[in-house]
Amino acid sequence: MDRVTHFHIPAENMRRAKIFYREMFGWEFMETGMDQDYTMATTVKTDEEQMPLEPGAINGALFLRRRPEESPSVVLSVEDIQGYVERVEKAGGQIVSPVAQVEDFGLFAEIRDTEGNLLGLWQDLTESD
Missing domain, CATH: 3.10.180.10 (2,3-Dihydroxybiphenyl 1,2-Dioxygenase, domain 1)
Incomplete structure (x- = not known):
């Protein structure tokens, strides 16, 4: 989860x-x-x-x-941010900002759910990324 x-x-x-x-x-x-x-x-x-x-x-x-x-938003940590972004529209949401790298820390994208709420997705970068 x-x-x-x-x-x-x-x-x-x-x-x-x-x-x-x-x-x-x-x-x-x-x-x-x-x-x-x-x-x-x-x-x-x-x-x-x-x-x-x-x-x-x-x-x-x-x-x-x-x-x-x-407005305020929450960020959820995920293991495969690209996989989540690919599923957003199929689930009825929309991509607000595509996946972008945040320095050496991780990857971040923003989406809207089916109710119009803004959610952030975050994936930590590992040494192999």
């Missing part, structure tokens, strides 16, 4: 959003250096690789809203 591993929350004002989530829920934020419009959000303690220490816990990110219709 594939699992939710990450979330994305759009923000019109990153500073304001970080203050809100820090004050409301105690979240911490870390700049990735990859994109200043994208900030990692830590909701639970992590190890040295920034992975949650609590079983089943997830962390996420804030990103600068580029379009008014952008």
Whole structure:
């Protein structure tokens, strides 16, 4: 079974959003250096690789809203992202953004389900990829 591993929350004002989530829920934020419009959000303690220490816990990110219709989304980890993307339309969904590599970390694509919800798909890169 594939699992939710990450979330994305759009923000019109990153500073304001970080203050809100820090004050409301105690979240911490870390700049990735990859994109200043994208900030990692830590909701639970992590190890040295920034992975949650609590079983089943997830962390996420804030990103600068580029379009008014952008909304929060969840990201699911899958073993074969290309296989999932190939099945999206057959299952009644649509591909929003094709598979793209994110530095040396993994592969990412966005899809919409049959209800119009945005979902991210993520595949970790291995040494053989």
